[in-house]
Each structure stands twice: as C-alpha cells, then as structure tokens.
Amino acid sequence: MKEPTMINRRSFLTTTGLGAGALLVLPTRSRAETLTADAIFRDPDQPVLGNPDGDITIAEFFDYQCPFCKKDHPIVESFVKRDGKIRLVMKDWPIFGPPSLYASQLVLGASTFGGYRKGLEALMDTPGRLTDDEIDKLLTDAGVDLAKAKAAYNAEKTRWDGLLARTSGQATALGLRGTPAFVIGHVIYSGLMDDDALTKAVAKARA
Template sequence: MTLDRRTLLAAGLGAGLTAVGGAVAWAVLRQPADSDDLAVEDILNDPDQPVLGNPQGDVTVVEFFDYQCPYCKRGHPDLMAEVEADGNLRLLMKDWPIFGDASVLAAQLVLGGVADGTYLAAQSALMATPARLSEDDVRAVLTGAGLDPAAMLDAYRQNRQTWDGLMGRNSRQAAALGLQGTPAFIIGRSLYAGALDRDRLRRAIAEARGTA
C-alpha cells in the first residue's frame, strides 16, 4: 500500500481535508496500489530510525519535528506523557531539520547519542528549551544535561552514512506527503498536519485503534 501527495489529491482526500481538533487529517490507507512514490511501511519501519516507547506497541505514532520548532516543543511533554501512560505506543521522532544549521547540528548530535544510549536524554534536554537555538546553545544545553557534545558529534561522524541517509529519507517523505512545516504526525495510518494537544492526541490514538 502506497501514498503520495498526488494520489492523495487524485483520491479526493486532499480536497476533502477535515479538521480534527485543529489539525488537518488525511486517511492514508485508501491509496492506489500502482504508485510507488512512497510506501507507508517505509515511513513506519525505517530500520535506522530510533524507536521510543514500546517497540511492539499496537499503534505507531510518528512525528516529523525540528528542535527549533516552538509547537513541537510545546506539545512534547504531552506526547511523552501519553506514551508513558499508554504503555502500548511505538514512537518515532523523525528529524526534519528545516530551521537552519543549529537544527541540523542538534539532530546530528542527538542521533550520535544512539551509540552510547544517550539519545533520549539528549532529545529531552533540547526539546525542553526555548524555540530558537544557536549552535553554541545546542552544545551548552547538552553539556548542561551531563552529556558530551564532542563525543556525540564523533559518534555521529563515525556513522554518518546511516544518519545522513535517515534524515534524507525523512525529508523526502515530508515532501512526498506535502508537509508545509512542523510538527506533523502520522498516528496509525492517518496524517495530522499541525500541533495536537493531549486530548486530540488521545482521540487520534483511539481512532487508530478503532475504539473512538
């Protein structure tokens, strides 16, 4: 099963966008099987993407985000609280650094933290900051969290092909989905363009489970 912006529009889904709690939602399962622009499974199951929450969870939540996006940061505590409270959510935080060099550096350093198990701590520290960051701010925040930005950058460079490949795929996926900015979520098999508060997040998860 595949999806792309063109087939969304051709299927009438683009023209029939519905507001779900302030976010725009597309159903993504009803796509023709003859388009190979973007496979849903490529988004949900990229082998290089770090997985948070429950790796065996019954619902996958994907967020395309940037470390300088104020709406991403504002909603992050609710997202993480729901992942912990639910216990059965598989969370993919897809780096899409669209706000400049500091965003790229932040993504590189956090992905570098996968090697030594500091990925979540690094991500949490940066998501708790004010929206705009300089490259020096990124390093200072990570240092303040007890992490070593130089070691994280070295780890990123040692695995640069993997991480650059992952971020490149994330960017192509965002373009194919027609995303205009961050945040954007895929919950189950529906796409929500825009911020989701916790109530709307819960409703989207319930809909993905077929219990709403």
Template sequence: MSLSRRTLIGSAIGSGMLLAMGPARAQDAEAEVFRREITHDPDQPLLGNPDGDVTLVEFYDYQCPFCRRGHPALLDMVRTDGNIRLVMKDWPIFGASSVHGLQLGLGAAGLGQYGIAHEALMRIGGRRIAAEQMDEAVRLAGVDPAAALAAYAQNEPRWSGLIARNEAQARAIGLQGTPAYLVGWTLLPGAYEIDILRDVIAKERG
C-alpha cells in the same frame, strides 16, 4: 493524487486539518509499503515501546517552538499509555542549528543516550536556539556533546541517508512545516492538543 503514487491524501474533518484516509486507500499495496517506510525505517531511533501496538510518527525540528512546546505532553502520554511506539523523524527545516541538533540527537543514539539527548534538546525554551545552547543542554543532561558529534560523524552516511529519506517522505505527503503527526492512515499537519492525538490513537486501535 493517489496513494499508489506514494502520496498520503485525504479530506478535512471538522474545522481542523486532520486528514483521514478512506478504507479503499488502505488496501493499496504500494501505499502500505510507503507508509511502512515512514514508520519502520531500520536506522530510526525509537522512543516509547518498540513493540507497541500503535506507531505514532512526528516530523519535527529541534528549532520548532511548537514541537518543543507540545513534547512534554506527548512524552507523558506515551509513557502513561505504555504501548505506543514513538517515531521522532528529524526534518531540519530551520537552518544550521537544526542540523546541529539532529547531529547531537542521532550521535547520542550511537552512545546509547538518544532519549536523554532528545528530551534535553526538546526542553530548551525560546523561539530560536543557538548550537551552543544545544551543547549545554545535552551536557547538563549527562551527554558529552563532543562525543555525540564524533559518534554522528563516525556514522554520517547512515544518518545522512535517514535524513534524506525523512525529507523525501515529508515532501511526498505534502508537509509544509513542523510539527506533523501520522497515526495509521491519519495525518495531522500542525500543532494539535494532546487529547486529539489520544483520540486518533484510540480510533486506530479500534
């Protein structure tokens, strides 16, 4: 497999699953186009600094306990750093509640409340979450769940297109589940300590 065939691949480093692209790969024009499609989808709501010097992508599912467990530290790092562009790519792989969550989150984006709804959904505890729990979580955070769902429905073609692209990208780079992180040409599939992400970001900055 090669990046020219739209696949991010690499070699394992250390005992983890960190994948790093060789320098020659980064020169592949088609691969760069594909990477930018992942990092700069025009329909994707953003967190962090939209003009940040580093883009951190996470493929996640609101039902994924590992995604939710690691999210507070991730947001804290992004806020403390102040120069990270955070792209949270919905990849609903755990069923109907996962879809309901992304509808609330993306619908809230249409209300100008994406960050509020997203953080509320990521704060929910437990392994599996019912749709009613999600509704209550965003309601307590100040987002009307009915209004968010209506806003999602109003822009459904836009959002369904985004989710379809997220799905295709996740499959193209060989992801098996959530979470998975991408920084520059470094792919980290699975849950990682925040210090590892911080180190990868520092290396990306050079």
C-alpha cells in the same frame, strides 16, 4: 509474498487537527506519490521511544527549533507513557536552518551510546530558537558527551545523513509544509495535538 501497505498522499491521508502555528498540509503536486507505511514508521535507523513492541506507531515530523513542537512534546510523551502500547518515532526534519541540522546530527550520534533520550529531552525543553553554542551547552549539561556524539555521528555519517534525507523526502512526498506534523495510522494531523486529539487519533488508528 505479502504486498507492502502503501500510503498515497492524495487518497489515503487526511489532514486534521490544525492548531496554533500549524501550516495546512495539502497535496501540492498533480502526480500521486506513494510510500510504504514501514518507510515512515519502521525505518531501521530511526531511534524508537515509547513501547518498541507497541501496536500503534506515532510518527512525528519535528524540528529542534520549532516552538510548537516543544510546546506539544510533554503532552505527546505523557500520552504515550500513559497508553503504554505506542511506539513513538521522532522524525528529524531540520527545516529551521543550520542549528536544527546540527542538533539532529548530535542527538542521532548520541543514540549510538544511549544518549538519544537525554539529548532529545534537553533540546526539546527550551522555548524556541537555538544557537550551536546553546545546543552544545544544553547537551553537555544533560550529560551527553559532546565529543563522543560528534565522533559517533561522523563515524556513521552516511547512515545518519541517509536517515535525514529519507525523512525529508517523506515529508515532501506527504506534502508537509510545517512542524509539528504527525502520522498516526492512515491520517496526517498537522499542528498541535492535545490529549483529547491524541486519544481520538489513536482510537481511530486501532479501529
């Protein structure tokens, strides 16, 4: 049986690509921790954007209230679309308070009936902080059935809460201290990534 690819945050992950609003990502504990690459890139409950059969996965730890995540999102999506061979997983890490968690719960719930992209795009296409009422309006205006999304989340609460807990645990194990943070190949990139940075990171991962 093939051994899983392991990620060791001490020796395996390199921090680079620091940009505006970025918080330096460095290991803070003396005890080395390991994660499998599949745990980060291929959680079975994680919705996937881009090319599901792509040769490289970009995993972005993000928050629906993070202004830098939102500023970077069109750049990331444009790059993924142009490349055509990238899986994109948006890993919900709601660290900006209760509205962030509420947003994640609704959009994940909406993923069960094809509303994930609509919900994600509607919330990312805003400048920053959100209230619960604003989240409701944005999702409704985008065509996401709010009542259906809430019911879908509640129906599979254990599944979605488990996904959120795993993502949070991964962020802690990797030493992440802020959003956005990307894992591409065997490297962590913290902060904003422009097209050139994404191009170099993906080329490095493919090499």
